[in-house]
Amino acid sequence: MPSNDQFTTIAVVGQPRSGKSSLILKITGDKSDKDKQNPRLLPPKHFELDASFGQSVHLLFLEINEENQQETDFILGESNIVLVVVDINSQYQKDEVNKWIERSRKHKKPIFVIQSKADLLEGEVEDLTTLVERYEKYQYCGTTSVKKKRGVEEIVGALCQFALFPTDVIFDATSKNLNKSSVPAFERVFWILDRDGDGELSQTEFTELLSIFQSSDPEINIEKPSGCNLISYLSIIKDLMQLNRFDLVWTLLREFSYQDNLQVDDVGISQLYLPEHNPATDIIVLTNYGRDVLTALFKRIDTDSDLLLSQQELTSAFMFVPLKDSLITVADQFTNGHDMCQSVHKKMTLVGWLALWSFTTRQDPQALLRCLVFWGIPESILSRTLQIKKKRDFRNGPQDMPDTIQCYVFGAAKSGKTCLMKSLIGQEFDHEYSATNEQHSVVNVVDYRDQRYYLVVTEFQDIEVPVILKRLENMNQCDVVCLVYDASDQFSFLHLSTVQKDLSKTLPRLFVSSKVDLQEVDQDFDVTPEEYCDRLQLVRPLRVSVAGADDALHISELWKELVLAAVNPDLALPEWEESEDSDEEEEEIVPREVPNVVVKRVVRIGLAVGVLAAVGYAVYRFGFKKAESKQ
Secondary structure (H helix, E strand, O other): OOOHHHOEEEEEEOOOOOOHHHHHHHHHOOOOOOOOOOOOOOOOEEEEEEOOOOOEEEEEEEEOOOOOHHHHHHHHHHOOEEEEEEEOOOOOHHHHHHHHHHHHHHHOOOEEEEEEOHHHOOOOOOOOHHHHOOOOOEEEEEEOEOOOOEOHHHHHHHHHHHHHOOOOOOEEOOOOEEOOOOHHHHHHHHHHHOOOOOOEEOHHHHHHHHHHHHOOOOOOOOOOOOOEEHHHHHHHHHHHHHOOOHHHHHHHHHHOOEOOOOOEOHHHHHHHHOOOOOOOOEEEEEOHHHHHHHHHHHHHHOOOOOOOEOHHHHHHHHOOOOOOOHHHHHHHHHHOHHHOOOEEOOEEOHHHHHHHHHHHHHHOHHHHHHHHHHOOOOHHHHOOOEEEEEOHHHOOOHHHOOOEEEEEEEEOOOOOHHHHHHHHOOOOOOOOOOOOOOOEEEEEEEEEOOEEEEEEEEEOOHHHHHHHHHOHHHHOOOOEEEEEEEOOOOOHHHHHHHHHHOOOOOOOEEEEEEOOOOOOOOOOOOOOHHHHHHHOOOOOOEEEOOOOOOOOEOHHHHHHHHHHHHHOHHHHOOOEEEOOOOOOOOOOEEEOOOOOOHHHHHHHHHHHHOOOHHHHHHHHHHHHHHHHHOO
C-alpha cells in the first residue's frame, strides 16, 4: 500500500442516512460492511485505479461524523477533497450544501456534491449546480443511484481526474479564469521557454511547448498565435482549462518540476544532485561545465545584450526564485552584487557573475542547485555542475586544491583592510573612513600560472575577530590569511602579533604593510615587522598602497601572492620551535632565531619564473607532510 502522502484523501460528509456509506462501499467494491446499520461510521476505505498512461490513483475515503466539530475540522483540514452527499429527496438539500460550502471555503478545499438515492426520486430533480458554482473551488455536481448502479462511474472518473490533475490550485471555477496564485508558475514556465529572452515565443520555442503537450496527447495540435507573448500564452492555458484538458496543463507544469500543490520541491531535487561528501574534510565547488551553464544563464538574463547585468535584470531573474531561508541572502548578494564583485556602473560583468557564483557555491552549494532548478536547468545537467575538493589540512596534492580560494583578512581598525578589498573588485580608493559593521566578502578572478582562481577575501567586524579565530568551523574554511597593518600607525602591528598567535600552524599567512604612501613610522613592538617575519621564516611584509606609491608592490600582485601562498602553503607557513621548559598541556611556542629566509625566497623566485616548475609538486608534497608532522 502506498504511503500517506501518495493518497488523495476524501472527506465524505452529509446527514445520517444520506447514502454516504453505500456510495463508499460501491466505489471501493468492499462488501464486508454492506449490512452496516447507521449511525456507526465506516472505517477508512482505500480505492486504487491504474490509469492508462502508467500512473496509479489511490483514493482514501474517510466518512465523517459531523457531531464532533473539532474532529470534523481536523479531518477537513487534512483532506484533499470534500465529498458532500445529500439525499435527493430531502427538502433541506440546499441548506446542507450551503453549510458544507462554507466549511470547505474555511479550509480552502475543493468540493464535490452528490445527490444520492436517485432511484427513489419523487418528482423532478432539484438542480444544485447553480448553487455550488458560486464556490470558486467547486469541482463536480451529479446524481447517483447505488441500487441502480447509475452515476457511480462518473463520480469515480471525476475524483480520479482531480487526483491526477488537481484543478483547484490552477483554475477558479466561479470566474472560469486562472487563479491569481497560479499565474507566477505559468510565468516562470514562459520565461524558461523564452530562451532568447525577447518576450515572445519563436517558432522553435513554441514547438518545444507543443511537444510537451504532445507527450500527453500525440494528437493535440495548437496553432501558434502571431506574436506569442506572455498574454497569448496564458490565453492558451486558460482555453485548455475551459476545455477540461487539465491533463495537458499538468503535463506542462510537471515538466518544470511542479508538484500537485503547485510548489517546486527545490530542496528535494537539489539534495539528489548534491555530491556525497564529508563536511569535515571536503569542499564543494563549481566545475568548468557548471560555469558554462552559468555563462549561458548570464546571456539569458542579459535581456538588452550589453554584456552587463543591471539590478533590474537580476531582480527579474530572481523573481522566479522564492525568497526563503538561505535563498534570501543569495538573492540579495546578486541584486546588490556591485559591492562584492566586478561591476561597471553598478552593473555586474560576466566575470563578476561567475566569481560571485563561485563564492556562493563554496559557501552553500545547495543554494546554487536550487536556483538552477527554478531557472529551468534540466536535472541531467545539475549532476555535472559540482565537484568535491579538500579542505586545507586534507589535501594530498594539486588535484585536491579548489579553484575558489578563501582568504581572511585581519588587522587593526583603520589599517586599510576595506580599501584593499575594494581594490580587488576594481572600486576606486575612498579617502573617507567607514568602520566595518558586519562581515563582508569580495571575490574576483586571479590568474596564476595559466590557472584561473577565484579569490574570496573576507573581513570581519572587529568585535567578531577573537571569536572567529577560536571557531574551528570558520577557520577550517580558510585557505590563506592576509595580516594587514598600517605603516603610518605605530601601534598597528601590535594587534597582528596577537592574531598571529591564535592562527593554526598549518594556515598560510602573509603580512602586508599598507599605506606606505604616507609617512612611515617605527612600530611600537619588540622587533621590527621585518625581523618578526624573519624569525618565523616568513616572507617580509609586502609593501602596498591603494593610493599608489613608487616603491610599493602593485596591488594586483598582492592578490597573486595570496593565491601563491594558498596553492603552495609551505612557502607561507611559520617555523616554530617548542620551549624546552614548557608544560606539555600548555606549550609555549617560540619563534626560531633565524636571520634570513634565503631558502624560501629562492623557492618563491623559482616558482614565479617557472625555473622549478618540474619540482613544484614535490615541494608542495614535502611542505604538506612537514606541516602535518608538526600537528
